[in-house]
Amino acid sequence: MDSQFNFRALPANYHRKFSELLQAGSAHFCAVVFVLAKDYMNKTSKRIAAFVTFALLTLLPTCVWSESGYIQDTAGLVSISTGKDEPRQAVTNDTVTSDTLIKTGDDSYAVLKFEDGQIVNLEPNTTFKVRSYSYKPQLIDKSAIVFSMFKGGMRLVSGLIGKHNPKTFRLATPNVTVGILGTDFLISVKNGQTYVQVLSGSVKLTNAVGTLTFSAPQTALVTSATKVPSIIADASIPAGTFTGAIAINLEEALAAQASAAEDRKRAAALLSAESATAAEAAAVQTAGGAATGGAMTTTTTITSETGISATTIAIGIGVAAGVAAMVNTTSTTHH
Numbered sequence: 001m002d003s004q005f006n007f008r009a010l011p012a013n014y015h016r017k018f019s020e021l022l023q024a025g026s027a028h029f030c031a032v033v034f035v036l037a038k039d040y041m042n043k044t045s046k047r048i049a050a051f052v053t054f055a056l057l058t059l060l061p062t063c064v065w066s067e068s069g070y071i072q073d074t075a076g077l078v079s080i081s082t083g084k085d086e087p088r089q090a091v092t093n094d095t096v097t098s099d100t101l102i103k104t105g106d107d108s109y110a111v112l113k114f115e116d117g118q119i120v121n122l123e124p125n126t127t128f129k130v131r132s133y134s135y136k137p138q139l140i141d142k143s144a145i146v147f148s149m150f151k152g153g154m155r156l157v158s159g160l161i162g163k164h165n166p167k168t169f170r171l172a173t174p175n176v177t178v179g180i181l182g183t184d185f186l187i188s189v190k191n192g193q194t195y196v197q198v199l200s201g202s203v204k205l206t207n208a209v210g211t212l213t214f215s216a217p218q219t220a221l222v223t224s225a226t227k228v229p230s231i232i233a234d235a236s237i238p239a240g241t242f243t244g245a246i247a248i249n250l251e252e253a254l255a256a257q258a259s260a261a262e263d264r265k266r267a268a269a270l271l272s273a274e275s276a277t278a279a280e281a282a283a284v285q286t287a288g289g290a291a292t293g294g295a296m297t298t299t300t301t302i303t304s305e306t307g308i309s310a311t312t313i314a315i316g317i318g319v320a321a322g323v324a325a326m327v328n329t330t331s332t333t334h335h
Helices: 012-024 026-041 046-064 160-164 243-247 251-285 287-293 310-333
Strands: 068-075 078-082 095-097 100-104 109-114 119-122 127-134 144-157 169-172 177-190 193-207 210-215 219-222
Touching: 068 078, 068 127, 095 100, 095 127, 100 109, 144 160, 144 243, 160 177, 177 243, 210 219
Parallel strands: 144 169
Antiparallel strands: 068 095, 068 109, 078 100, 100 127, 109 119, 119 144, 127 144, 144 177, 169 177, 177 193, 193 210, 193 219
């Protein structure tokens, strides 16, 4: 009988995959878990399929309202504290939320990955704070990032927020506030001066004087909060200015970012087809009661680039699967 569902009965490869996805971040996890669930549903009964589908609905708050990142890699003396908590040694997979302060010591570094795919690496002797972070896959216009860097050096690679809603990204430093336009850039704050080197895209530098835009491969220098940012030649950049940030290997973080994007697209395409199939199946099975219950139609919107329309898809599939399961149960119970 399949009236009860035991998660432990899932094949071992599902357990391993869930663990990997959880470590990769909840947005990545939620994008792919529907694909795995669909695969599992194809191998089981409608009753279990309905159970799994409705169980996945409990994941929606995590999928839709993501408010954190995590430490993907770290080495040496790196401290982390949130709010008024005492600083402690940071470790891989530590959660990074709003009001989190991270400091790296000598010969130390940290690589941070956020739910929208934003990557931040911290070179030795850097002090960095996440003032606020809010990522809403289906409401990118309401997502926002506010960072602060007090000293040291970093590399920042934009995620979905930076690519689709760059006006809500802000990085504050002692001399200037940095805005972005789908950007990969290096920044160094040393000896009272701020250096910004654009690797791709553009940055907007704003201080008391005004706002100027710099694009790849330009390097800008801001000597104070009351001086106009200026372009400097590579030969004028002090030795070692960006060395620490460049030396940190971001291959794994960038690969994970690309993988997450592919997973979102794959899941969106699969779920779009699955929702249509489920709706059709539910309509066919309920056709006999159309006179009293009427026909049900669904409309699904997919946004593969900025995230899966999890609410619409999950509810559509869940209702269809639930109806199919109930109809199946009714047909076998009543003669």
